[in-house]
Amino acid sequence: MSLVPEMATLVEKRYLDPHHSLFRFIFDNELKREGFGFRPGQFVMLSIFGVGEAPISITSGPDEKGFIELCVRKAGRVTTVLHNLEENSKVGIRGPYGNGYPVEQMLGGNLLIIAGGLGIAPLRSLIRYALWRRDAFKEIYIIYGARSPENILFRGEMENLVLRNDINCLLTVDSTYGQPWNAHVGRVTDLLERVRMPLKDTSVAVCGPPVFYRFVLNKLLSLGYSKGKIYMSLERRMECGMGKCGHCVVGHKYTCVDGPIFTYWDAINLPEIF
Numbered sequence: 416m417s418l419v420p421e422m423a424t425l426v427e428k429r430y431l432d433p434h435h436s437l438f439r440f441i442f443d444n445e446l447k448r449e450g451f452g453f454r455p456g457q458f459v460m461l462s463i464f465g466v467g468e469a470p471i472s473i474t475s476g477p478d479e480k481g482f483i484e485l486c487v488r489k490a491g492r493v494t495t496v497l498h499n500l501e502e503n504s505k506v507g508i509r510g511p512y513g514n515g516y517p518v519e520q521m522l523g524g525n526l527l528i529i530a531g532g533l534g535i536a537p538l539r540s541l542i543r544y545a546l547w548r549r550d551a552f553k554e555i556y557i558i559y560g561a562r563s564p565e566n567i568l569f570r571g572e573m574e575n576l577v578l579r580n581d582i583n584c585l586l587t588v589d590s591t592y593g594q595p596w597n598a599h600v601g602r603v604t605d606l607l608e609r610v611r612m613p614l615k616d617t618s619v620a621v622c623g624p625p626v627f628y629r630f631v632l633n634k635l636l637s638l639g640y641s642k643g644k645i646y647m648s649l650e651r652r653m654e655c656g657m658g659k660c661g662h663c664v665v666g667h668k669y670t671c672v673d674g675p676i677f678t679y680w681d682a683i684n685l686p687e688i689f
């Protein structure tokens with residue numbers, strides 16, 4: 416696999432909240448544009464020429480062809496310049512990297528997706544994958560929590576999911592901060608009590624900030640979910656994204672190649688994780 420990025424064009428930029436925007440890119444090379452395939456949970460290395468590179472999860476669905484979408488928080492050097500780019504600007508993209516969610520193993524079972532804040536980015540890709548082939552899953556629950564109503568990323572999309580009658584989508588905020596909101600107020604863990612599906616055959620995909628993991632994982636274990644079927648995304652500092660530089664190593668694992676998706680069972684056996 417090459418370290419040389421493919422040239423891509425920013426074709427659309429959508430404001431999501433004061434810190435996050437959605438960026439849609441198309442590869443300039445037509446073969447790459449049509450042939451680019453990935454699994455939900457994989458990431459790309461996005462480069463802004465003259466500034467640097469950052470690993471970013473692909474948030475569009477793998478069945479949507481011709482473009483990829485990234486949901487990006489303005490965090491530091493690369494992402495701040497990205498947020499200031501005009502449409503039609505050029506960037507570099509290499510990848511996809513990482514293992515992604517084991518979607519083939521999830522097919523045929525129940526799916527529980529739990530996101531906190533920006534954790535929705537890789538999970539939006541998994542949601543799109545599952546809804547594209549809705550009949551291939553049994554029950555689907557999506558639980559998404561954010562700090563306040565204005566921090567619910569993809570709010571319109573998420574509210575449309577709530578209206579669907581073939582899945583259960585539950586939204587919550589820590590506080591309304593006086594903003595209009597007609598869904599739950601409280602922790603994601605409160606909503607886990609409402610999930611009604613057999614634990615057997617249920618895959619759980621969790622992504623969110625570190626403190627969110629701590630509470631959600633404890634709750635899932637207390638409810639009896641299997642450690643081997645809880646999938647979490649581990650983010651570590653990355654340079655190459657492809658197992659060459661060693662920056663992302665935790666214990667004996669390269670999080671860029673062996674991850675970023677790990678079962679809870681595998682993650683608890685890694686040093687420095689909990």
Ligand SMILES: Cc1cc2nc3c(=O)[nH]c(=O)nc-3n(C[C@H](O)[C@H](O)[C@H](O)COP(=O)(O)OP(=O)(O)OC[C@H]3O[C@@H](n4cnc5c(N)ncnc54)[C@H](O)[C@@H]3O)c2cc1C
Pocket residue numbers: 458467468469470471472473485486487488489490491492493494495533536537649650651652653675
């Ligand atoms: C597999 C993977 C997928 C990711 N997906 C997304 C995504 O979909 N959307 C998104 O907005 N961000 C995502 N990130 C995080 C993103 O790569 C970092 O925020 C990155 O540092 C941004 O680059 P920057 O140059 O703008 O910030 P920098 O100038 O590098 O740093 C900004 C701040 O973030 C800290 N930081 C850098 N990397 C990490 C890290 N991995 N974990 C914790 N703190 C870090 C730095 O110490 C600094 O304080 C992902 C990271 C990984 C490893």
Ligand code: FES
Pocket residue numbers: 652653654655656657658659660661662663664669670671672
């Ligand atoms: S980022 Fe270089 S080895 Fe993982």
